Amino acid sequence: MDARSKTPPTSITEVTLDVLEDTLSFYIRTMNIAVSRDLDDKLEGLDVAKGTGKITTLLLVDSHPGIRPSIIAELILRDRSATGRLMEQMEDHGLITRRQSSTDSRVQELYITEKGAALAARIRPLVTEQSRDFFKFISPEEQQQLMDILKRAYRRIVGLP
Amino acid sequence: MDARSKTPPTSITEVTLDVLEDTLSFYIRTMNIAVSRDLDDKLEGLDVAKGTGKITTLLLVDSHPGIRPSIIAELILRDRSATGRLMEQMEDHGLITRRQSSTDSRVQELYITEKGAALAARIRPLVTEQSRDFFKFISPEEQQQLMDILKRAYRRIVGLP
């Protein structure tokens, strides 16, 4: 419950968020929407639209030639099936190629294409910049704090040391 | 680019995230997946499944009787159309009711039903608890820090003072 007034609120400023006001999950979930939207705008038309999936994959394949889908799946927190489709999509776009591993024929090795590499090079600064700009109203120290904490959380969740 | 070894990585521990390693957006987006999934599990079967939308709406309507959809839309960062459907859904589930405002007939006033109120009461502690538990591996002080920063960001984005 909350401070209830007789008349319904007519502006967001008259509203409190109930328990969500102090709920970390709420802010993470909501900020996600905002950040993602902003990122999409900044990357508009870049073949790597919506979703952390594509960006992460592109960069990962670029910097770890031969990486396999299942590893990417773990890192982006999706199941193999979703990840597979993502790979397919990126292959269709000519960004990566898939090759069967010679040592274990169940696994695929992913490699970046020229086009993919070019895109990766182009995207890297954009992604960094977007993040910096988006959060520029909080101090660099706080950004760092925030990131340290979230990084720790992330690593713990995906099972990194 | 990144430390590249000749052989492809076979475990996530051998992988670095390229520039994403230091990109706040990446962590927000990824943590969002994790938190949301966890929350869904905790709330399973509770008529308020997937999405911040439903929870926020329920609590908001419960603590601000007569609140209108457009305000909720702003707070949950969705457009009116998506929000409208959300309201419809919740009405179908018997959680809220919609009534035309007597002072401005364009506007709807939302009210909680008994069922909705009961659910809100039940959910409040769950949501709080979920958030606390999910982040329990980071210290309370840091959780607080994190929340303060994100709260500030959120308020700025939706345009709250």
Next chain:
DNA sequence: GAAATATAGTTGCAAATGTCCACTATCTGG
């Protein structure tokens, strides 16, 4: 007071995403 502009909500359409599950192929360990 009439016209122009803004706001609230609805609806159709479409696209994209993610999930569950079952299935095949292949590896590894006992």
Next chain:
DNA sequence: CCAGATAGTGGACATTTGCAACTATATTTC
């Protein structure tokens, strides 16, 4: 050599969200 794990695929499906167009009603402006 068999049992059980792991990698990838494909199907079916539900869900969500966004855009754009449209109506109704308020508000502002001249």
